[in-house]
Amino acid sequence: MTDTTYVLLFEGNSTDNGFAGGAGSFDVWIKGYNFSTGISSGLPFGGSGNDFAERITAKNSGGYIFTGNSFSSDGNLTGNYGSSDIWIMSLQSNLSVAWSKHFGGSGDDRGIAAYQLADGNIMIFGNTQSSDHDVNNQHGINDVFVIKLNSLGDTLWTKTYGGTGADYILDAKYVDDTTFVLVGVSNSSDGDFVFRDKLIPYSGFYYVIDENGNYVFGGSLGTMDETEMMFSDVIIESPYHAMAFGVTYTDSIYNCSDIYQGGGDICLVDFNGMSSVNPYLAGGANDDGVNFDMEEYVKAAKINTNQYAFCTNTRSTTLAPDFHGVMDVWLSFIEVQHVSVPEAEVFQINVHPNPAENIVFVDNVKYGDVSQYEILDIQGKLLLHGQYNEDGIDISGLEKGMYLLKIKSGNSTGITQIVKQ
Template sequence: MKIHLQIMLFCLISTAAVAQVAPAIEWQKSLGGTADDQAHFAQQTADGGYIMAGNTTSNDGDVSGNHGNGDAWVVKLNASNEIEWQKTLGGSLYDYAQSMQQTADGGYIVAGYTESHDGDATGNHGGDDAWIVKLDATGTTQWLKLLGGLDSDRAFAIQQTTDGGYVVAGYTYSNEGDVSGNHGSSDSWVVKLTASGTIEWQKTLGGTGPDAAFAIKQTTDGGYIMAGVNNSNNGNVSGNQGFIDFWVVKLNATGAIQWQKSTGGTDSDQAYSIQQTTDGGYIAAGSTYSNNGDVSGNHGNLDLWVVKFDASGTVEWKKTLGGSATEQAYSILQSADGGYIVAGYTNSSDGDVSGNDATFAFDVWVVKLNATGTMEWQKVLGGTNGDLANFIEHTADGGYVLGGYSASNDGDASGNHGDNDFWIVKLGPENLETQNPNRVTNILYPNPTQSILHFTRPLKKISLNNLLGQKVLENAGGEFINVEGLSRGVYVLEAEGFDGKPLSTKIIKE
């Protein structure tokens, strides 16, 4: 399917203040069997369908081929939201998918961890191993890789890099096998793989306490930004506030530390998601129990916490969000208007939270912040049982897709098969009470741009030409390009979608 991009040039952007309204649910789908099924990832695919990944202990309903105990489960939906194919991955023990991405060849890369030594998980080093599986576009396994040592090693995040390889982040307790340099207890662990899964380099990060990475992204300079937690104040860690802290680490292209930042209070503060922002800084989201140190405004118990960093790791602003019960953020992304969308869960019905009808269970919670952290809208989704979002991503129509799980069969959720189900929810574009008729939304943003042009899904063979037809920038592919060095003006972007068919559109460099 061709990717059609139409960007209106020189459109008049209204500067009048407008009230924003939370996007509506366009559709939702529960997927699974009679046992426990939990999704950790959802993304729109190049053909207009969706891909989901997580874990299942079912072997009925939508699930078939379970290898025993719990398997990783990957589900492909077509553009009509029907199951196109499903794939259980694993061995006779427990196997988990924590992160996934559609790759530039139209296939998929899956990361997680496995306890198994058989089936789809051969070569285990001992304990549980980080586990990487490459699938083609139809879900057939192309290769798999187990990474680790004799102790526990887990992967929580993966991204395809601009060279066609992959960067993986998680934690390790090992100090042998594929692992070296452990500082004691668990370390954050970053591994760079080639396109075929061979280790290029690995880096253990931390101190003598337990440290872990939950998110990693390649940055525009070819390096990486990692987010997670630390409970150390030695080794690679400095500035710990007294217990478990948000930990953000900037690495160069070969894994050397450029800077690190420990942020939080004297209680537990954990970062689960991070993204580079269009100004060259970073936005991170997670949770906090603290109400001192770097944290203020806690509503009671566990709050969702968002922290904005500049390019050198200095905190620009932070925001606690929640009510008197429990909130947690698992995913954050920058929106097309320069604000931020956060997704996780809540079981409050006060403070910043409204619309939660469950007395004791938790609901999916989506929050929109503006560029300086002020809340613009919030939306609670779910039913009377537990509902949670692990991931949110842009869709081609300017809306969002949520991936998580639901035990409900009422309210916003229907079709539950029993226990927790994979739950995918499609939200429409954000609505403005005063609409700008020239406002357009697509799979690249922001346009116009001063520096970073983001794509909501990776493109390949990217080039920019000026209006004389001269090529001024070329990139092998990825999720963004940096146009900061170009002169102001109009350029033609040419690239390929996942189907190999060309696309062409105009962008404005301010």
């Protein structure tokens, strides 16, 4: 792929006009596009069942990593565990298949994205409703599913994230080889994606993990009535500082002064540090941020320090004087006056026991003046603080529930969730 040549990834069930050779009802097609020569012939991939494309990313030494979902067990697929499986292919530059693998279990499993790291290993991100085959330790109705492979497609490890409800990612973003961002929606009142009070069935979240699948930092926000909120994109500014973009159907949101316009509105949330959360709304009287299938989606990019752009769909005729039809593409530029959070060195906190009734201990910090601790509630209110020592931290005076433990050790800062039982 060059500045004038692009890879096109899509599904189709046509068998003529440049689409001959497909094997099933829906096949995945990969074609090239050049501004001078147009669309190349490309190739179809899949089997006799329905097969769907999600993303294609570049490999280190040329070629591509394909992420999709498959109901097939033949053709380019070597089997199927049941329903939809996550489908990953390693392709050469000429689109020949180096290997093709499927992952999941007997439930519905969906791939979102895959990225190759500098060492050749591959991180795969998706959702799962399975509890067998490749999926271990299922938490609830739907879990976030992360897989790490070597360059040959062999599984190194798998992990699931979520709570006892339904937790989905709508995107997984690569920041660097040690930083990946999961962004989506959760209706669990427990588990990995609970950072603040959850008073509604669904909350939007972002969740940062490292190359070993360990939690680094994250945030979530819901509404104060029984209305959905979801995130589909996030821009990481620095540790504990992120701009999340999604869709909501209310203005009953913590610390939000904007007025809900109707239908679906775009929700922008400035997670600025550990405790500062500033939501904003944008939209018109009809549905914004949803496609013809009523699926919520908005994508964003950073322009400069305080300016962002987002792109989505809209049915609101009041947003622009030149509204064209039933649904238009909406591109908007916004400015957010947030206070920048300085960069900080972040380390992983290891706490035991967790949950705890009385005392919690932090394994990987020094004692004395060099290590200070803070315990905050999930709204960011400071409850306890002091110097950390060998006696641990006494949480016996706290009410039962979830809290944030922040440790500053030297020039490094770490944060994790603890549960008082």
